[in-house]
Amino acid sequence: MQLSLSISTVVHAGLLGWALVSFSAPKTLEVADVEAVPVSIVPIEELTQVVEGEKDADAKIKPAPTPTESQVKVEDAQNTGENEVDLKSLEVPVPSQTEIVSKAPPKTEEKPKPAPEPEPKPEPVKEVKPEPEKPSAPATEIAALPEPAAPALSDPVKDAINTAEPIAEKPLVLPKTGPVPVFRDDVAPAKTAKTPDRKKVEATQTASNSQRESDFNSDEIASLLNKQDAQGGGAKTSQKQAGLGAQTSSPAAKLSQSEMDALRGQIQRFWNIIPGMADGEDIRITVSMQLDRSGNIVGQPDVSATGGSQSTRLTLAGSARRAVLRAQPFELPADKYDTWSQVIVNFDPSQLF
Amino acid sequence: MEQVGLAATSEVTLLSLFLEAGFIVKLVMIGLVIASIWTWAIVVDKVMAYNKFKRQLDRFEDLFWSGQSLEELYRSLSDRKKNTGMSAIFLAAMQEWKKSFERGAKSPMGLQMRIDKAMDVSLSRESESLEARLGWLATIGSAAPFIGLFGTVIGIMTSFQAIAGSKSTNLAVVAPGIAEALLATAIGLLAAIPAVIAYNKFSADAAKLSGRMEGFADEFSGILSRQLDERQQMQAQQQAQQPVQQAPRQNIHPHAQSSGI
Numbered sequence: 119m120q121l122s123l124s125i126s127t128v129v130h131a132g133l134l135g136w137a138l139v140s141f142s143a144p145k146t147l148e149v150a151d152v153e154a155v156p157v158s159i160v161p162i163e164e165l166t167q168v169v170e171g172e173k174d175a176d177a178k179i180k181p182a183p184t185p186t187e188s189q190v191k192v193e194d195a196q197n198t199g200e201n202e203v204d205l206k207s208l209e210v211p212v213p214s215q216t217e218i219v220s221k222a223p224p225k226t227e228e229k230p231k232p233a234p235e236p237e238p239k240p241e242p243v244k245e246v247k248p249e250p251e252k253p254s255a256p257a258t259e260i261a262a263l264p265e266p267a268a269p270a271l272s273d274p275v276k277d278a279i280n281t282a283e284p285i286a287e288k289p290l291v292l293p294k295t296g297p298v299p300v301f302r303d304d305v306a307p308a309k310t311a312k313t314p315d316r317k318k319v320e321a322t323q324t325a326s327n328s329q330r331e332s333d334f335n336s337d338e339i340a341s342l343l344n345k346q347d348a349q350g351g352g353a354k355t356s357q358k359q360a361g362l363g364a365q366t367s368s369p370a371a372k373l374s375q376s377e378m379d380a381l382r383g384q385i386q387r388f389w390n391i392i393p394g395m396a397d398g399e400d401i402r403i404t405v406s407m408q409l410d411r412s413g414n415i416v417g418q419p420d421v422s423a424t425g426g427s428q429s430t431r432l433t434l435a436g437s438a439r440r441a442v443l444r445a446q447p448f449e450l451p452a453d454k455y456d457t458w459s460q461v462i463v464n465f466d467p468s469q470l471f
Numbered sequence: 472m473e474q475v476g477l478a479a480t481s482e483v484t485l486l487s488l489f490l491e492a493g494f495i496v497k498l499v500m501i502g503l504v505i506a507s508i509w510t511w512a513i514v515v516d517k518v519m520a521y522n523k524f525k526r527q528l529d530r531f532e533d534l535f536w537s538g539q540s541l542e543e544l545y546r547s548l549s550d551r552k553k554n555t556g557m558s559a560i561f562l563a564a565m566q567e568w569k570k571s572f573e574r575g576a577k578s579p580m581g582l583q584m585r586i587d588k589a590m591d592v593s594l595s596r597e598s599e600s601l602e603a604r605l606g607w608l609a610t611i612g613s614a615a616p617f618i619g620l621f622g623t624v625i626g627i628m629t630s631f632q633a634i635a636g637s638k639s640t641n642l643a644v645v646a647p648g649i650a651e652a653l654l655a656t657a658i659g660l661l662a663a664i665p666a667v668i669a670y671n672k673f674s675a676d677a678a679k680l681s682g683r684m685e686g687f688a689d690e691f692s693g694i695l696s697r698q699l700d701e702r703q704q705m706q707a708q709q710q711a712q713q714p715v716q717q718a719p720r721q722n723i724h725p726h727a728q729s730s731g732i
Contacts, residue, residue: 122515123508128581130508 157428159374373450373457388443391434391467399468401426403438406462411455413447421430438465478638488651493629499622499655506611506618507662513604514669521676524546524601526685531557535687541565556597556680557687563689565595583696590688598681605673619659626652 176183373381407419419442425434442463450458489500534544535557545565548558567589571582630648637644 119512119516122519123512125515126508126511129511130504134504138484138486 127233159376188464231415240379252332288302373454376390377451377454381458384448385441385445385463388444389437391437395430396435398430401431401467403435403465403467404437405442405465406460407442408460409448409450409458411452413450415446419443434465434467438463441465472652488654490625491647492651492654496622496626496629496655499618499625500658503615503619503622503655503658505663506615507658510608510611510662510666510669512610513607514665514673516604517669517673517676521601521673521680524680525683527556527558528680531561532687535561545569555600557684559597560590560593560684560688561691563589564688564695564710568695583692583699586695587692590692593690594681594684598677599682601677601680602674605670605677608666608670608673612663612670615659615663615666616656617659619656619663621660623652626655 389425401423402425403421403423405419405421408416410416419439421439423431423438426429426434448458448461489497492500517534545562548554548562553563564586568582569585571585629647630652631643633648634640634645
């Protein structure tokens with residue numbers, strides 16, 4: 119036994135000694151140093167819809183358009199401007215409390231909608247904000263471009279209204295061929311560019327798309343595109359000092375997908391319906407409600423239901439009303455109150471039957 | 472000193488792991504290394520002992536079935552200092568046989584029983600020596616992982632306490648202490664695995680060897696019993712012919728079973 123014990127001891131000592139010498143830390147793992155990038159999904163309106171402002175204005179918190187000169191009060195005027203009559207502005211979901219011209223991009227089919235005013239005005243002309251690019255608009259000789267600018271310029275109404283538009287630029291004739299220099303007008307008041315980002319992108323795109331760069335005037339294209347966003351001049355007076363402008367305007371702010379989901383979940387939690395009701399899946403319920411700033415319903419929610427049988431419709435409408443009432447106060451971002459001051463909730467019970 | 476944890480990862484050797492461990496963990500590791508040494512000592516010892524034992528059995532069986540007279544075999548074996556295995560059983564049986572005949576035992580039944588008992592005792596003594604220290608292997612095999620685990624748990628406990636003190640949950644701080652604690656389990660397994668394997672092998676070997684010895688004991692018992700019967704028959708015949716004559720000295724022979732001397 120002694121022999122074997124000594125053999126074992128010697129072998130162990132040898133192995134341990136070898137291990138102590140040769141065993142070291144394994145090679146350190148190579149880990150790429152990746153930093154987590156926080157991603158937030160924001161609606162595109164936050165970037166594309168901006169409130170115009172004065173460049174030299176103080177950095178105020180609340181953006182406001184230029185103060186108007188005419189102080190004639192016009193009833194029910196919604197848009198700020200020097201007009202005698204309030205031109206219809208494009209559809210804004212909720213009339214904002216502030217005197218901010220909504221820059222919501224209008225759909226093309228909405229454009230020729232006749233305005234309620236007697237004056238024939240086929241195209242809404244931006245009056246508040248003559249862009250610095252405007253003067254280059256007359257360069258309509260370029261064949262690649264349509265001529266939407268021409269009627270706008272010859273529009274007598276616009277001419278009358280748009281005092282800021284330098285008419286003197288009209289006779290300027292640009293050479294048909296050859297490089298067309300980007301004409302910048304120093305006389306026109308420098309205003310905050312509306313969509314600087316977009317313009318830049320377009321300029322580069324046109325540059326890359328065309329073989330003859332000179333035929334394309336990026337400023338012109340930008341001005342044309344900007345006309346799309348133009349709205350009728352308003353008649354509302356504005357006493358507020360012009361602000362610096364802001365990237366986001368409150369009417370343009372939209373509830374993000376997650377906020378809508380939160381609202382949906384909040385209501386869904388309280389929506390109890392009895393399964394197995396006959397023809398329940400055909401019924402659609404719409405609840406529209408007015409919310410105050412703390413998220414409570416003002417007055418009574420307006421419930422309307424369609425489809426299905428009378429009794430089921432009544433039952434489901436009642437359950438939807440109870441759900442909405444019990445779910446309040448709704449937790450919604452306070453700074454977007456203008457967006458959710460009026461909420462329409464559609465209930466679709468078809469998934470539940 | 473947040474560098475401590477980082478520095479430890481860069482230079483982890485077995486020695487530094489051991490030295491950085493706490494007192495209890497060190498104790499566990501040392502104990503487990505000793506257990507491993509002991510296990511291998513037993514393994515080496517058993518391997519040698521079993522080989523030797525097997526060789527002896529083979530030699531004895533050759534000798535026993537070689538046609539040699541059992542008396543002579545007995546005489547040559549009893550001269551040897553140490554007898555193990557089958558030779559020990561053989562000697563025990565022969566001693567009992569001789570003692571009984573020297574004192575002139577009357578009952579062959581009692582003699583048979585005594586011889587069997589003597590062989591049983593000798594057999595159990597032999598198999599006991601075969602299985603000696605196998606219990607150690609079984610104990611180490613089953614307990615060493617737990618001892619190692621105990622060391623690991625203690626080590627992780629202390630290292631977590633240290634991490635709580637350092638107020639950093641960086642993996643570079645957490646990992647070295649755990650790696651160091653895990654060494655205890657590693658050593659425990661290192662000791663336990665050979666112990667379990669060796670225990671299984673040696674207990675099987677021991678069972679085989681004692682089976683062989685039992686077989687021999689039974690065979691030998693059978694031979695002796697036949698001899699006794701024949702002897703009794705002869706005695707009865709002789710007593711009928713010449714009652715005074717002494718019985719001749721018996722020569723027991725394994726191959727004389729059929730001839731009956």
